[in-house]
Amino acid sequence: MLEVKDLKVYFRTREGNVHAVDGVSFHVDEGESLGIVGESGSGKSVTSLSIMRLLQIPPAQIMDGSSIVFQDAELVDMEESEMRKIRGRQIAMIFQDPMTSLNPVLTVERQLIEPLQLHLGLSRGEAHNRARELLEAVGIPDAERRLRSYPHQFSGGMRQRVMIAIAIAANPKLLIADEPTTALDVTVQAQILELINRLRRDLGTSVMLITHDLGVVAGMTDRIIVMYAGKIAETASTDELFANPRHPYTLGLLSAVPRLDEERPTELQTIPGSPPDQLHPIEGCPFQPRCPFVLPQCKQYPPARKIAGNHVAYCWVDVTDPEEQKRAMQRGFIPLTEIGRSYLAQS
Amino acid sequence: MEKPAGTATVNATDALMRVEDLVMHFPITQGILVQRQVGAIKAVDGVSLSVKRGQTLGLVGESGSGKSTIGRCIVRLYKPTSGHIYLDNDDLAVAQGTQLREVRRRVQMIFQDPYASLNPRFTVGGLIAEPMQIHKTGSKAEIRERVEQLLDRVGMNRRFIDRYPHEFSGGQRQRLAIARAIAIEPEFIIADEPVSALDVSIRAQILNLMQRLQDQMGLTYLFVSHDLSVVRHVAPRIAVMYLGKIMEVSDRDEIYSNPLHPYSSALLSAVPIANPRVEKQRKRIILKGDLPSPIHIPPGCRFHTRCPIAQDICRQVEPPLEDKTGSNHLAACHFSDRVGSLTKAGSVQGLGTL
CATH class of the missing domain: 3.40.50.300 (P-loop containing nucleotide triphosphate hydrolases)
Structure with a gap:
């Protein structure tokens, strides 16, 4: 349904080009939930904003050769007037911070009715009724009265529900959720994730869930892409990625966070060093300065290593090779944690 | 001193x-020249x-x-x-x-x-x-x-x-x-x-x-x-707070394996775990509604408006924070003995690895 090919987005700054997205290809199928x-x-x-064509150009620049095809239409060079028929109607987006994404001086009803009238051509009265139904669908009690409220009169979780109601108003084919729960408390996060899951089931919408939290994608997605420094590090089905991670960065991420489902380690494994500098990208694999498995050939960008089915890791090293592991352990790498190992044994 | x-x-x-x-x-005050306290957060x-x-x-x-x-x-x-x-x-x-x-x-x-x-x-x-x-x-x-x-x-x-x-x-x-x-x-x-x-x-x-x-x-x-x-x-020791009060205090392993307050239990069950297998079989306690305003704290147990096991007494009598097990595991709940049944099925505690 959505096919992104070799997407490159650079930002022009005084100091040079920032390579925000650097050659990313992936697809989203009908009804699928993809985690990034x-x-x-x-x-x-930036990847999701490019799909929505919401990047400010300049400073952003979508480089030649990039392609984003949605239902047979190329979005990269589409006229803005055409894009407006897709944005909100076919592809909708919810953002991290519902307070800054809602208009503070308009009632929730005005903001909900806008997409209904614009995209679906409903009359005022029809739109009002539909708006009330939408608020009820996202679990906001006393919907009729709440329609007349302003965003600041809602709590953070309720605001995020309003955003979701607006996003699904025109029954989009694809819902992009960019860190939808990062600003929320855990108990509210659980409510919102459950809501997104339920809507996906009921409406058959495809979901692209963008997050830094591996825990969130574990329960929410069919397939996962792990990104590092504007490139894809690894991609696999959700079960496969957690059971059989093959990129050193994925391995690091999985063991660098303390987890409730594991024995408590005396010391956490760290990913040494700092996040990459996109202004001065290094030759070859961007993870090499922090990687315990690093080899001389990492100075060149690694080819795709096909593991099984749609599982691909962009790494020179076979991290399951005992020799490579021994080498990495001398550099302080601790192989998969206890539960990881028992999980592997079971599956 | x-x-x-x-x-x-x-x-x-x-x-x-x-x-x-x-x-x-x-304090929340009202008035321009003469500030008068009308409430408190x-x-x-x-x-x-x-x-x-x-x-x-x-x-x-x-x-x-x-x-x-x-x-x-x-x-x-x-x-x-x-x-x-x-x-x-x-x-x-x-x-x-x-x-x-x-x-x-x-x-x-x-x-x-x-x-x-x-x-x-x-x-x-x-x-x-x-x-x-x-x-x-x-x-x-x-x-x-x-x-x-x-x-x-x-x-x-x-x-x-x-x-x-x-x-x-x-x-x-x-x-x-x-x-x-x-x-x-x-x-x-x-x-x-x-x-x-x-x-x-x-x-x-x-x-x-x-x-x-x-x-x-x-x-x-x-x-x-x-x-x-x-x-x-x-x-090694953990206190759980809700709306200005401690709900539960206990040693680490106790609180994660055997929470005695429904709020702690709900918090634990809400934490996403980076393991799809666990996530699929988990039963979450989804709390209803939002945090009440700290200006108008609910009477009785302050958690009763969102508690899945609240009874009449919870709306009237505030439960004291007291030791429930004799091993310095304190909880402020009238029904701490029922919290276990909330989470048995497939929650974090149900994993048995802790």
Whole structure:
């Protein structure tokens, strides 16, 4: 349904080009839920903004050769007037911070009715009724009265529900959720994730979930892409990625966070060093300065290593090779944690 | 300062920090010329805690629970409405002038956002030296020498001494904030969400650093966080707060394997776990609605409006925080014996690996 090919997005700054997204290809199937995992600066948000054509150009620049095809239409060079028929209607997006994404001086009803009238051509009365139904669908009590409220009169979780109601108003084919729960408390996060899951089931919407939290994608997605420094490090089905991670960065991420489902280690494994500098990208694999498995050939960008089915890791090293592991352990790498190992044994 | 009789808590003898009946109400006023108090935000509404010397107490809660306010009362960024904060036998809640300065020397704080907590006009050297200059711990040369040692200690290069905070990443800045906090060799450190603003790959570095410093310097931490997995990693004893009160306090393994308050149980079940297999079979307790306003706290048990097992008594009688097991596992719930059944099926506790 959505096919992104060799997407490159650079930002022009006084100091030079920032390579925010640097050659990313992936696809989203009908009804599928895809997770994009990465830390700040990995390019995950710029990727989603490019799909929505919401990047400010300049300073952003989508480089030649990039392609984003949605239902047979190329979005990269689409006229803005055409794009408006897709944005909100076919592809909708929810953002991290619902307070800054909602208009503070308009009632929730005005903001909900806008997409209904614009995209679906509903009359005022029809739109009002539909708006109330939408608020009820996202679990906001007393919907009729709440329609007349302003965003600041809602709590953070409720605001995020309003955003979701607006996003699904025109029954989009694809919902892009960019860190939808990062600003929320855990108990509210659980509510919102459950809501997104339920809507996906009921409406058959495809979901692209962008997050830094591996825990969130574990329960929410069918397939995952791990991004690092504007590039894809590894991609696999969700079960496969957690059971059989093959990129040293994925391995590092999985063991660098303390986890409730594991024995408590005396000391956490760290990923040494700092996040990459996208202004001065290094030759070859961007993870090499922090990687315990690093080899001389990492100075060249690694080819795709096909593991099984759609599982691909961009790494020169076979991290399951005992010799490579021994070498990495001398550099302080601790192989998969206890539960990881028992999990592997079971599956 | 004399300690009032009869307030000794369990193990009070080896507690470095004891908070007793702490109340912090922020008044809400109305009127332009004549300000009249019309209500109060009850951020902290009667909290007692103690932290053993050399240990870490994890203080967990969601936004609006009052956990950060407690930290800020302890360093006296706020003057508490009532209650006591004992550091050994000095009461910080009423200390002032020289005594307050003396006590503050022993208590330092690390904040969440290292982008906001470091003055951008100071060099690294200036930032770390400032607390030592305020407390006059040595000559200029001595302080400079000490700054260099501190940089070593937090894993930063000595060459960075004349650089400015904006040249560093979030993780490096948090290292600088830590160097600044330990510069005057405090005994007690309040860490308010110290890793929440950092990238996942950097968090482990900072947590390990804090742990190492604790071992080396015998520091005592109050670790304030909303992240239950992080708190479990750092704190052998954990307190859970909700709407200005402690709901449950217990040793680490107890609270995670056998929570006795429905709120702790709901919090635990809400934490996403990076394991699809676990996620698929988990049963979550989804709490209804939102946090009530701290201005109008619900009567009886303050959690009853969202509690999955609330009964009539919960709406009328506030349950005391009391030991439920005889092993210093305190919970404020009328029905703590029923909490277990809430979570048996496939929750974190159901994993049996803890």
